[in-house]
């Protein structure tokens with residue numbers, strides 16, 4: 088029987104596993120996709136906002152040639168750490184539910200059952216996009232995940248949203264020769280856009296390289312156009328492709344099946360947990376990383392979420408119930 092099963096092989100799940108293993112606990116990590124699956128899904132060559140030392144886990148230096156690491160640097164770094172620590176990885180195995188109690192849990196996956204004394208849930212938020220809730224959202228030319236610009240050269244692309252991901256996608260697409268229209272619900276490009284990206288986008292809009300509609304909502308998406316409601320009235324934006332980069336949210340149904348309750352006092356529906364140990368109201372079930380913020384997906388990220396690992400591992404090592 089395992090002492091700890093970590094669900095999710097993101098940066099924080101890996102940090103939790105290695106910290107627990109270093110304290111002599113029997114640990115495995117179960118992951119529904121690839122190692123660091125969320126980062127695998129990020130745009131190619133994406134530059135992290137954080138400098139490398141803030142993304143480090145387990146005390147391993149993160150060497151990068153650039154000031155800020157790229158997606159590929161991070162993929163390589165985390166796989167090296169997982170190998171160096173000889174972590175037991177069960178990849179491409181999706182967790183479905185949890186039964187039992189602390190000291191005697193059974194985690195059911197799509198491949199079988201895993202007995203474990205404790206569970207750390209580090210499942211992030213990147214799998215479920217926030218829906219626009221408009222007709223046409225499921226059409227094949229609509230995506231919630233931007234990867235690279237070159238399939239859109241000399242094509243018309245609508246980008247919905249005005250935070251970091253939309254800003255970076257709009258700029259990259261424009262520079263690769265796409266005709267970009269940015270649709271923004273608020274009155275301007277969000278202040279949350281990083282200080283070195285925002286002026287670039289604002290200036291490209293000013294000089295007319297990117298068309299932007301502010302205070303605008305989406306009415307419907309058709310195969311050839313997006314129907315929008317602007318302060319000047321309804322409009323149509325002809326388009327070949329739509330990126331709806333409106334954020335993501337954790338799998339609340341899964342959290343429920345793992346016996347994790349949301350905090351009724353938190354608008355973001357973050358899990359209820361003890362901040363000193365990260366144990367939830369289901370004893371023996373812990374939460375770590377971005378999932379701790381519920382729908383407030385920028386509350387916890389790698390920089391601050393990686394520190395959950397030491398708290399949880401120290402608590403577990405002090406007395407894993409037999």
Ligand SMILES: Cc1cc2nc3c(=O)[nH]c(=O)nc-3n(C[C@H](O)[C@H](O)[C@H](O)COP(=O)(O)OP(=O)(O)OC[C@H]3O[C@@H](n4cnc5c(N)ncnc54)[C@H](O)[C@@H]3O)c2cc1C
Pocket residue numbers: 094095096097098099100101117118119120121122123124125126129130133134135136137180181182183209210211212213214252338341375376377378387388389390391392
């Ligand atoms: C474009 C972008 C840029 C970012 N840049 C930065 C940055 O510069 N600095 C920073 O600190 N943060 C950054 N972040 C945020 C950061 O990437 C996330 O906060 C980070 O991935 C959180 O790590 P995590 O381990 O908590 O979750 P994740 O990395 O999301 O890992 C969760 C894992 O759980 C797995 N999983 C989910 N459900 C199941 C299941 N049922 N069974 C098994 N496995 C499951 C998922 O497949 C995933 O691999 C960025 C985010 C994005 C989207």
